[in-house]
Amino acid sequence: MANDLPASPPQHFIRQIVAADRAAGKHGGAVVTRFPPEPNGYLHLGHAKSICLNFGIAAENGGRCHLRFDDTNPAREDPEYVQSIQDDVRWLGFEWDTLRHASDYFEVFYLGAEKLIRMGLAYVDDLSAEQVREYRGTLTRPGRESPFRHRGIEENLDLFRRMRAGEFADGSRTLRARIDMAAGNINLRDPAIYRIRKLTHQNTGDAWPIYPMYDYAHCVSDAVEGITHSLCTLEFEDHRPLYDWFLQQLDLPRDAALTAPLRERGLWLPPGTPQQIEFARGNISYTVMSKRKLLALVQDGLVDGWDDPRMPTLSGLRRRGYTPAAIRAFWERIGISKQNSVIDLGVLEACVREDLDASAPRRMAVLDPLRLVITNLPGDHTEMLAFANHPKDDAQGTRAVPFSRELWIEREDFMEQPVKGFHRLVPDGEVRLRGVGIVRCQHVIKDAHGSVMELHCTLDAETRHGMAGAERKVKGTLHWVSAAHAIATEVRLYDRLFDVPDPDDESDGKTYRDHLNPDSRRVLRGYVEPAAARAAPADRCQFERLGYFIADPRDHAPPRPVFNRIVTLRDTWAQRAAI
């Protein structure tokens, strides 16, 4: 179980409620939460917020957290998602105490529905979907009662049993709660409890022709698992009266008959009286988070699948190289509130940089090579230099970096006509080569078109790394790779998928599709030092002065290296230049 909380984590309102409940001895002091995804898509950063919250609250309070698949709509669910969700939750660093499916409780839901019918609180309605919509009224006008609202209990029971037996066509009838067609809260205008859908279910196969609705299934599932705090997002706020209504009518803790099916299957837990608490989702700038839009990006080939490194899905972030710890730290930093918000992507980036700065070994790579020849070195000069793997962590040891007369340096590290403030290599200027010494640019070699082809430099022997002269100050330090030893590499530079902070905003008549960033992925060929090429797939490192990278988990192989850029280094110089 991941546990990397600050010494005194911020006391957001949910932590406060839980603390107060424990202090008051509510639920016997127990804390049980659940993460209840519907298996109809891949998990994304928004889910991660809920996962961190639910598993975190349980862990902090010595409680339990269940993983529950909310699989009540076979039309949209798929086992592929059931597997990916488990993988992603574990990757994020959490382990559930109990794994359940809402479909494990289908028998309980059914028994509960019959109970509601017997209590005169539910009825079978023959109205069509369209008629139901008409009868429901509008936001400002009350609804009308269905002509079937006052059927007798026996007739309702008979009809409902025949619904279950599969006697009726899809959509021909529903079971509805009898509450209040004039309620200001539309969720209380006789909401549907069951609908007929003759579909094969990913978990129960063809056992059921009827499936329960969310409002009914969710609260009952929570109660049956002994959930104490049912955390969900803001849009469910006005469903809470319904959540409470069903549980009060069913009274699961005192009606053993309802949970009898679970005893038989060994799934029984002491039923409880859960409390629903709502918090705001967390949106992030320059991305979209709705399942619908993510699915569209995948299906329409706008990205390379759910795990495309530009996707905000957990599988995408994993392939991009983000660490689970960074994602956990991110949500902890953001906190929990009831305010709709769009979080600056920079906060997430700061979290990975923080994690990777401390842990990632340093390597050198050149992405846009320019040849630099050290003319005062013999043509066959080759030596191995010892480089620390990490500037602040000696435990990471050292590596050997080959050095020779001809090197690759970054093309942008040389300017023939330097702009003010540029302190890298210029004609007749000096610069330090990382771990080598100070070189002076003596000649700039150009081709017929005037393009710079290579630089001829001299190395000041007194300034070699380790010598007293190395103390000398020069304005810049460049990274490099020995041309003779460089390993050609594919490098994928990723950037934000959208070029506007809020792609969901359609007030200008454009949609998220109009704002895809054409430069969200740039693939180029570069060179890395031998130690970098030896990385195992999914190994992360920092390419000095460039950013943090990960050897692509799928495509990288030492003979044919492939690196993904996770995030750039903070770059105050580039920022200034951009202004």
Added chain:
RNA sequence: UGGGGCGUCGCCAAGUGGUAAGGCACUGGAUUUUGAUUCCAGCAUUCGCAGGUUCGAAUCCUGCCGCCCCAGCCA
């Protein structure tokens, strides 16, 4: 003309009647063989607005204003 929420620095977010935490971003400056990291300093006389209660209000009351969610047999 319905119901439910939310408004504290550019972005998040503490604060729960005693005189505005923190993070990201930003701006200075120190250290630095990564223009990175680290370090130090600065960054809301003011809490959507207007009244009121109080010795004292971001916190309590009243009235406005703004934003979000709800009319699936989706979750």
